[in-house]
Amino acid sequence: MSCRRTPRTNKCAPFAARSNPWDIGLIPCQLIRVSKPYKLVSRDFKEENTVITFPGTDAAIGGPGLAIIAGPCAVESREQAFAAADRVSCAGAQFFRGGAYKPRTSPYSFQGLGEEGLQIMAEVRDKFGMRIVTEAIDNESLELVEQYADVVQIGARNMQNFSLLKRAGRCKKPVMVKRGMSATLEEFLMAAEYVMSEGNYNVILCERGVRTFADHTRNTLDLSVVPAVQRLSHLPIVVDPSHGTGKRNKVTPLSRAAIAVGADGLMVEVHPEPDKALSDGMQSLYPDQFDELMAQVRQIAPVVRRTVVAIGARESAAVVSS
Ligand code: PEP
Numbered sequence: 001m002s003c004r005r006t007p008r009t010n011k012c013a014p015f016a017a018r019s020n021p022w023d024i025g026l027i028p029c030q031l032i033r034v035s036k037p038y039k040l041v042s043r044d045f046k047e048e049n050t051v052i053t054f055p056g057t058d059a060a061i062g063g064p065g066l067a068i069i070a071g072p073c074a075v076e077s078r079e080q081a082f083a084a085a086d087r088v089s090c091a092g093a094q095f096f097r098g099g100a101y102k103p104r105t106s107p108y109s110f111q112g113l114g115e116e117g118l119q120i121m122a123e124v125r126d127k128f129g130m131r132i133v134t135e136a137i138d139n140e141s142l143e144l145v146e147q148y149a150d151v152v153q154i155g156a157r158n159m160q161n162f163s164l165l166k167r168a169g170r171c172k173k174p175v176m177v178k179r180g181m182s183a184t185l186e187e188f189l190m191a192a193e194y195v196m197s198e199g200n201y202n203v204i205l206c207e208r209g210v211r212t213f214a215d216h217t218r219n220t221l222d223l224s225v226v227p228a229v230q231r232l233s234h235l236p237i238v239v240d241p242s243h244g245t246g247k248r249n250k251v252t253p254l255s256r257a258a259i260a261v262g263a264d265g266l267m268v269e270v271h272p273e274p275d276k277a278l279s280d281g282m283q284s285l286y287p288d289q290f291d292e293l294m295a296q297v298r299q300i301a302p303v304v305r306r307t308v309v310a311i312g313a314r315e316s317a318a319v320v321s322s
């Protein structure tokens, strides 16, 4: 009989059904007991943490350095994106977020700039040396997003869009899966399993709050899911306190908590002029507030044995042209 050895124990159990009467050496077979519905995302499959790297840069998600992803909800113009990127990269964010395709509740709300937004994101990468995180809302937009993005985001509303997850699993870029608004831990992990089952093992999970009866926030940020994911899965998990709270004044406190609880990074909405934002202005930080958030995160990081890129690291990377 052949059996899988787990990296954790190097033993056949829990996979091999040794007491199985068929297992007498006459029938070659591989018996894998599936006690959980997910396999590839599981620590039983891979014990060590997955660290997602970006060739040619020192950016990573899941390593000792915290991954800080910051930028506006949506790319609105080159000026807006550059102003945001300038401030967040100076503060130490290595990843720039911004939607070119926006999943909006109302069809009359700003839907994003589409490919023009992606082109602006690519300019941000060139000018500020940041990795680009942007959302694909359907298979059609994913075709374009994967050509521009460093990380393809699958939004909360699409966490169980299985055809999109499978398509993301066939793309060559890392994929960040945001937790669905009412997704259980198992459903969250199964979404990542969908991506991995198509061959893309570079998956990042993102907790962004779930819907509850609480009405003092837009969502309830479920920070307990971070250690729960880390116990079961080797995949990195970042926390989005912007969508998780919906309120600017709660973003920094929940960012502190997210780092303290062991998240691998943060995704934070920052807008140069939040009051004029075309989407999610209420939860977007002013750049000065993001500076303060980073100062506080820098103090907490060593307590949980994590590091944060130094302020001004961007300049030393010599990627900025005037
Ligand atoms: C976003 O990050 O821009 C977004 C739309 O988030 P979510 O899918 O979590 O609502």
Ligand code: MN
Pocket (backbone or CB within 6 Å): 073, 074, 243, 269, 279, 280
């Ligand atoms: Mn948003």
